Amino acid sequence: GAVVSQHPSWVICKSGTSVKIECRSLDFQATTMFWYRQFPKQSLMLMATSNEGSKATYEQGVEKDKFLINHASLTLSTLTVTSAHPEDSSFYICSAHDSPKQPQHFGDGTRLSIL
Amino acid sequence: KQEVTQIPAALSVPEGENLVLNCSFTDSAIYNLQWFRQDPGKGLTSLLLIQSSQREQTSGRLNASLDKSSGRSTLYIAASQPGDSATYLCAVSNSSASKIIFGSGTRLSIRP
Numbered sequence: 001g002a003v004v005s006q007h008p009s010w011v012i013c014k015s016g017t018s019v020k021i022e023c024r025s026l027d028f029q030a031t032t033m034f035w036y037r038q039f040p041k042q043s044l045m046l047m048a049t050s051n052e053g054s055k056a057t058y059e060q061g062v063e064k065d066k067f068l069i070n071h072a073s074l075t076l077s078t079l080t081v082t083s084a085h086p087e088d089s090s091f092y093i094c095s096a097h098d099s100p101k102q103p104q105h106f107g108d109g110t111r112l113s114i115l
Numbered sequence: 116k117q118e119v120t121q122i123p124a125a126l127s128v129p130e131g132e133n134l135v136l137n138c139s140f141t142d143s144a145i146y147n148l149q150w151f152r153q154d155p156g157k158g159l160t161s162l163l164l165i166q167s168s169q170r171e172q173t174s175g176r177l178n179a180s181l182d183k184s185s186g187r188s189t190l191y192i193a194a195s196q197p198g199d200s201a202t203y204l205c206a207v208s209n210s211s212a213s214k215i216i217f218g219s220g221t222r223l224s225i226r227p
Contacts, residue, residue: 006158034214043204043217044159059214093158103149104215108158 006107138205
């Protein structure tokens with residue numbers, strides 16, 4: 001089945017650091033990738049939708065200058081949390097699909113802890 | 116605006132029991148509905164996907180139903196096992212290209 005790989009799975013860093021998270025589709029071409037954030041005991045909230053070769057579409061309330069998304073190829077999207085602060089600590093999950101009519105496949109998530 | 120609600124938020128049952136998880140959504144014009152499983156600190160595993168034209172889907176001990184007119188879906192788990200312990204998320208999509216809206220999940224614990 002379709003596999004989405006997310007890296008790293010866990011990162012701890014100091015406040016002010018920028019952190020990059022990678023999301024790769026391993027056995028299919030992902031025309032669209034999605035980035036979600038999940039706070040403890042809460043559900044997933046969509047942050048942005050990215051289509052290969054174009055700018056990401058951000059959900060209301062998500063700062064595009066803080067959460068930089070790049071989808072330069074059909075198999076890779078990256079989310080960079082710039083100048084991360086403790087309030088950015090969360091579980092970030094990506095998903096991808098090769099066609100709008102196909103279900104999204106999810107990565108295993110990245111736990112980000114900002115000290 | 117589509118909203119998805121899951122009740123109960125948490126459920127604990129003894130091993131072997133059959134159980135039902137509930138999901139409701141406010142906008143009945145959905146494209147599809149999915150049930151996911153999430154283990155602690157992990158990503159999501161898709162369990163069942165129901166298209167808007169379908170009434171139910173089955174996979175092993177799992178059965179998901181969909182009643183669009185009433186804005187409800189249920190996930191039935193038969194003969195529950197401790198390995199079924201996880202958070203179960205319901206999610207709907209309003210069109211083939213639209214985003215998925217997730218419910219807040221039901222944390223299920225199966226007692227041995």
